[in-house]
Amino acid sequence: MRLTRYFLPVLKETPADAQIASHRLMLRAGMIQQSSAGIYSWLPMGYKVLRRIEQIVHEEQQRAGHLPMLMPTLQPAELWRESGRYDAYGPEMLRIRDRHKRDLLYGPTNEEMITDIFRTHVSSYRQLPLTLYHIQWKFRDEVRPRFGVMRGREFLMKDGYNFDLTPEDAIHAYNRHMVSYLRTYERMGLKAIPMRAASGPIGGDDTHEFLVLAETGESEVFYDSAVEDLTLGDRAIDYDDRAQLAAIREEWTAPYARTDETHDEALFAQVPEERRRSARGIEVGQIFYFGTKYSEPMGALVTNEAGERVPVHMGSHGIGVSRLVGALIEAHHDERGIVWPEGVTPFGAGIVNLRQGDAAADAACEDLYARLSAAGVDPLYDDRSERAGAKFATMDLIGLPWRVTVGPRGLANGVVELTERRTGRSEEMTPDALVARLAQIYAAR
């Protein structure tokens, strides 16, 4: 993409309403624009990041064998009356009445709807196990939206639902979600720690929240520093291997890690003192096993091998997709701007032409732009007639992991410069070497 043809309305000054880094930087980098309290438009670059995150979530869900689908944003009230949640949910749920005076609601989640779909079409244990998910906009009428997309009223969320015959099968589904989530966050360049959590209005017994450590997090967390060192790396995972998944779950959940809601001082005291940590965290996902909580009252029954009609065991599992954009920035920024991890960056590298209009510089930039594009790096070429300082400041702000600097001075020696945003380290090299280097970095993406 050429910057002169893009829409990137960056701000030099900080908008007064933005308090925390991610909100401030998303506004300054031209990623979002507030529409009303807790509701945002996603401008091209913000949307690009959102779509990348969404893509990673899709890939990892499908790798785990979960099936993508799409349910509507507006749901009939009847379904929620059946589960008893129409009254239980409270004013957070946005209620709407259509012209026929039918009660609708803008879905804050989809347990009722998915259960309805399930009971209509599935009646035998032979059709199990089944895990369906979708990525859809949700609405919760927060009393006090704040922190930009981190706590908006409208938000994009992946929510998945598993249907299993037995508690054992459902626990396997739970573990499958835990492992796929660990992998999802790791691919985005985030360290998210599963913590034993409280179940809230979804209800249920077994539940973990995934928290990204950040000073601006909404939850207070307590954990054993041993979890910080855990990583999945490139280990081969077989999502049908129950023992392997259970072992990974054990590995991640054995060290103490809880939010303030479930924190237990006595247990925490058993952690060696030098490994005890208390910090703040941003919740970016949660998994639940809740058994027959919805299947029983809503009649989601299947026939088992003995010919008996039994309620299915269910769980639901969410990832806050839009919130992740904010969480990523909270975890990855400095005083100059955002520092995108390569897994989610909107563009792979920025090309800065220091002397727009100079024949040699223009030609070198065009050449690099074409070759990096062909190599799948997806570069953003700053071809504006701005001075170097302005171009550098913009690149620092929008946080692309790599900056390619092209100017007459270097070109006279046959070199261009490659700078890593995270460390600020620069290296001069020939254009050929630079293309090869970036192509290799992004080959896996």
Place this chain on the structure above:
RNA sequence: CGGGCUGUAGCGCAGCUUGGUAGCGCGUCCGUCUGGGGGACGGAAGGUCGUGAGUUCGAAUCUCGCCAGCCCGACCA
């Protein structure tokens, strides 16, 4: 939902106390000079002063109502 604060140009703000018909910086547009960390000079566009009513000869400014947004708390992913 309790407490606090703020609405003036795209963004950040001044002006309000003491009423006289709106200003600064950034950004935007045009031009010239510049050219390796938000450059300089010259010119230009852009405002129902959140909104409604009241007081007054006259309201951005004073009074009351409403609306919106932000912060702290409670709540929440």
